[in-house]
Amino acid sequence: xxxxxxxxxxxxxxxxxxxxAYALILGDDAGKRRLPIIIGNFEAQAIAIExxxxxxxxxxxxxxxxxxxxxxxxxxxxxxxxxxxxxxxYAKLILDNGVKEEEIDARSxxxxxxxxxxxxxxxxxxxxxxxxxxxxxxxxxAGQTDVTSTGSEPKQQKExxxxxxxxxxxxxxxxxIEEENYELASKLRDEIDKRQSN
Numbered sequence: 001x002x003x004x005x006x007x008x009x010x011x012x013x014x015x016x017x018x019x020x021a022y023a024l025i026l027g028d029d030a031g032k033r034r035l036p037i038i039i040g041n042f043e044a045q046a047i048a049i050e051x052x053x054x055x056x057x058x059x060x061x062x063x064x065x066x067x068x069x070x071x072x073x074x075x076x077x078x079x080x081x082x083x084x085x086x087x088x089x090y091a092k093l094i095l096d097n098g099v100k101e102e103e104i105d106a107r108s109x110x111x112x113x114x115x116x117x118x119x120x121x122x123x124x125x126x127x128x129x130x131x132x133x134x135x136x137x138x139x140x141x142a143g144q145t146d147v148t149s150t151g152s153e154p155k156q157q158k159e160x161x162x163x164x165x166x167x168x169x170x171x172x173x174x175x176x177i178e179e180e181n182y183e184l185a186s187k188l189r190d191e192i193d194k195r196q197s198n
Contacts, residue, residue, distance in 0.1 A: 004080065004123040009116070010034060012048055024112065026122065033133040035081075035124060037089055043109035045182040050116040052186055057178055062110070066117040073097060076118035079111040084128050161191045169195075 010027040015038055022044035026035040039047075046062045048054075059067070069076065074097045083090035091111035093104045106114075115122050161169065169192050176185040 039109035
């Protein structure tokens, strides 16, 4: 049987290669290899919201799935990234209702968005890590050390946030959540946290 490698979410950043997409970076427990997966804006927001512990004004699709599963005592035991074909990752959800276990095919981005809600482990098979994984040493040699960044937003936007007070940032954060602009909300939350920790 193929060896499974346990993975953690290391970071989420704008994709350098595809407009409007994000790079989700998964890392192995040893911290030696990373697996970058390009995902869409909606899935990136769904993952970021849960990681940042934000509460959207209305539940997202992944939240609805979690609530339904929870109500019917269905547990997501693990997520496995099991195949890679022409650059596309394939994942499956291992679900258990206490009577039987089922495997359900899913997009890797959706599977990971659910994994963060169920707080279940994420795995990839060793052959996928060998094919698509990047060693941390190679990455540093190539000068790409900042993969844990949650964004590479334009400089003007960062400077614009710096000019605002904490109360103005909090008002903008409330408005962004209300308008379901979770990308902006994440940046505002980061700026508020950074100032409050200083």
